[in-house]
Amino acid sequence: MTHRVSSYVAGQWHTPTGENGLRVTDPTNGEVIALVNAEDVDVDAAVTTARTEGGPALRAMTFHERALLLKKLAKHLAAQADELVGGYTRSGVTVADARIDVDGGTQVLAAYARIGLKEFPADNVLVEDEAQPLIGNPNFVGQIIYTSRPGVALHINAFNFPMWGMLEKLATSFLAGMPSIIKPASQTSHLAEAVFRRIVESGILPEGTVQFIAGHPRGLLDGLGVGDHIAVTGSARTAATLRTHPAVAERGAVLNAEADSVNATILGTDAGRGTDEFALFAKSIVREMTSRSGQKCTAIRRVLVPSQHVDAVVEELTARLGKVVVGDPRTEGVHMGPLVSATQRADVAAAVRELSGGARIVVGGPDAPAAPEGAAEENGFFAPTLLVATDRRHPAVHGVEAFGPVATVIPFDSPQEAAELAALGEGSLVASVVSNDGGFIRDVVRSIAPWHGRVLVLNREIARGATPHGAVLPQLIHGGPGRAGGGEELGGKRGVLHLMQATSVASSANMNVALTDRWNPGADQLDPGVHPFRLYLEDLRLGDTLHTGRRTMTEEDVQHFAEFTGDTFYAHVNEEAAAASPIFEGRVAHGYFILAAAAGLFVDPEPGPVLANFGLENLRFVQPVYFGDEIKLRLTAKHKSMRAGTGWGEVTWNVEVTNQRDEIVATYDLLTINASKNA
Structure with a gap:
């Protein structure tokens, strides 16, 4: 019995009851496998x-x-x-x-x-x-x-x-x-x-x-x-x-x-026969032509090759495509099945004929036998097809997307021409560049980037670990300019923000804290009554602030820190060199010694709600600290959040280190793990 594809709306499944709609067939044997109707x-x-x-x-x-x-x-x-x-x-x-x-x-x-x-x-x-x-x-x-x-x-x-x-x-x-x-x-x-x-x-x-x-x-x-x-x-x-x-x-x-996207792969001038890159290039093309029978929006459609390497590339691709077994995907040993339907096969055949206006067929083609014995008359089988451009700038070569196992080899004479030819696609989802020449990679990638949503650079260093040309990764943008649609999906965090509404909010500093749950330096500093490290997560208020005492930065301390850590950078141990610097007026304290001394000023040593320090963010050393300077700091609770299912949360503290003249010498955010009293 033919499966009727159901819809799920308002908490209920709805299965079509009539005989109208699209009949989905198995493109191998023509058997009707599903009926689709959403009327x-x-x-x-x-x-x-x-x-x-x-x-x-x-x-x-x-x-x-x-x-x-x-x-x-x-x-x-x-x-x-x-x-x-x-x-x-x-x-x-x-x-x-x-x-x-x-x-x-x-x-x-x-x-x-x-x-x-x-x-x-x-x-x-x-x-x-x-x-x-x-x-x-x-x-x-x-x-x-x-x-x-x-x-x-x-x-x-x-x-x-x-x-x-x-x-x-x-x-x-x-x-x-x-x-x-x-x-x-x-x-x-x-x-x-x-x-x-x-x-x-x-x-x-x-x-x-x-x-x-x-x-x-x-x-x-x-x-x-x-x-x-x-x-x-x-x-x-x-x-x-x-x-x-x-x-x-x-x-x-x-x-x-x-x-649509007429994606390109580009071979470097350095990547001739016998190089790792040449083999990687050929393997990538055949994989993209035959994976999903070439029915991928990211598949390679244009193969841009230095003129001197065209014959070698065509010969290699011909040999590799000759080993591809086309047939019923349920049969062991088959590498490539049919296109999704007989209609799709007809569309691909028409596209290849249009491509033939600017290229010649060297492998496969619309008339090449592809269907295995026993296939239905109306099947989706189409032979892997390789063309070579006879007119490298022909509009069809760069504008027609044959959505199947079809690619066209296009020669170029310089990196600049390769970039120009890639741009004739008028915007693509992805391009790949295969070369071990850093100069070629730099020139080509920088030139083609404005025309692409993603560029994959392949060479021998990642031959075993790189994803295929067409692989779409959640961390990277999927989309492209121009004919590729002008949109973008994925791209890690970008893919989520792309769906959200960005709003600029201007307010008083205190109202900003109320809105964002983040303290800012213009907002009120609150007196917690105790050392803020003694407060559980629930009791800690944004703006709770500790003002510390002072510590004098001495030459002896700096010298000891240099010897103890091995950080003997000239500005800390060589008075003559430090004084000659355009930045310093003499020897200065290490930035990391300032951080360590600052921790000594604010840390409450007894066990308590603060369980651990797990990092610093946004660290900046604003100006030097000289021998005899006194440092002090302000520690303010900036943001807090519970970590679900743990019994503890995370607190961000804004830290501002100043000298005896109240000048800022360092700023950073301190990150701690704080206990919840409800755990």
């Missing part, structure tokens, strides 16, 4: 549920709480990875390619869980940098904060990575505090549904925070507007259509598009 899905109910249930639930949680749920979900899905992989082969995908999608999906969830815990606060508002005095008034300060938008994140995904593509958008939206409505591509919606069912059944994510619509429902964007975010992975034509939709053009929904 009766209530989009308004999905949007309302996201706004009234999912959004408030997410915004009530801290970044850390959201991150812990992502971590839990990653573990849950990873435990079912083998079962999920097993469903892919009926969609023309090899087990190896399926594993990339499934493992990539769980890994991006885990990566964003780590990012949320390490780079975001235990709060639901992110405060950027430090409060800055405005117009010279220390009591009037400004700061940028990031808050969750009170809207919905609509994810329109592509067919090629039904799990990874879904989860990478979900991870960033969830961490940003936005509920998601996921619309997978119909051709692989049954695979996305299998993942989503496991998400729902786990009960890990709060109701309304994620919903799923399979098919093409009416009015998908009609209820969206200001505060909403639309992320689309698809063609440039789709992105252009969405940009003109009233939800975006008139009502202010934000659109992030990842679209």
Whole structure:
């Protein structure tokens, strides 16, 4: 019985009952494997549920709480990875390619869980940098904060990575505090549904925070507007259509598009036959052509080669492509399966014929036999195809994306020309440069960077450890300028902030503390009545301040520190050299001795609520300390937060070290672990 792909809206699964809709077929044997139809899905109910249930639930949680749920979900899905992989082969995908999608999906969830815990606060508002005095008034300060938008994140995904593509958008939206409505591509919606069912059944994510619509429902964007975010992975034509939709053009929904990309790889002039880089270059191209049958937005489409190496590269690629076994992905030994559908095969054939206007086919092509014995007449098999440009600047060579196992070799005569040819793609998601020549790398990468969202540099040093050309990593930006869509996803912390609202807030210094939960130097300093290190986390107030006594910095102390530590830098031990310096007037105290002496002034030695010191941040030595100078300091509680599930929290203390003239000589933030009295 044909599987009917269901949608999940407003806490309920909805399965289509009619016979209308798209019939998804196995591109190997033509068997109908799924029916997709969203005509009766209530989009308004999905949007309302996201706004009234999912959004408030997410915004009530801290970044850390959201991150812990992502971590839990990653573990849950990873435990079912083998079962999920097993469903892919009926969609023309090899087990190896399926594993990339499934493992990539769980890994991006885990990566964003780590990012949320390490780079975001235990709060639901992110405060950027430090409060800055405005117009010279220390009591009037400004700061940028990031808050969750009170809207919905609509994810329109592509067919090629039904799990990874879904989860990478979900991870960033969830961490940003936005509920998601996921619309997978119909051709692989049954695979996305299998993942989503496991998400729902786990009960890990709060109701309304994620919903799923399979098919093409009416009015998908009609209820969206200001505060909403639309992320689309698809063609440039789709992105252009969405940009003109009233939800975006008139009502202010934000659109992030990842679209067409005629990606290039560039071989260095130094990387001729016999070099490690030459072998790495050829291996990378064949892998990108055949992985997922070349159906990747990041796959290599243009192969830019120094003219003197073209024949060698073509010969090497021809030999390697000749070893690729194309066939039913369920058959052992098959390297590459069919394209996702017969329609996709026809589209790729048409694109190759268009490319032939500026290039000649040397391997494969639309008429090359590719389907194995027993394949359905309407199958998706297409032979790996390599072309060589006869006109290196022909518009088709740089403008036509054959979304399949197709690449074109293009010669160049100088690094400058290589960069010019790469730019003819009018904006790409990724390029790779393969060379062991630092000068070539510098010239080419700096020239092509404005045209790309990501550049991979490969040489022999990372031949074994580097990711493939097309690999999308959560720490790096996925997106690109121009025809690539002009958007960006992922990029570590950036991928979350991209979904949040940045707001500049100007206020009095004290109101800034109330808003941000961070003390600033223009705000009041409070008297805790005791040494602040004697206060538990709950009792410590932001602004609680300790003013210490003084310590004289003597020549004997500095000399002892130099001998004891081995830090005999001239400015501390050589009076003549120090006096001749354009910076100093004579010998000075070590900066790290100042820090050690400062600790001696503020540390309360008895066991207590302060359990440990775990670091310093933002350290600056502002001016020298000479022999005979007296230092003192101000220690102020700047920020505090509980670490969930530990019984303790973290406190940031602002430290300002001054001399006998009240001039600042050093500033830094001290980080401590403090006990909670409720532990």
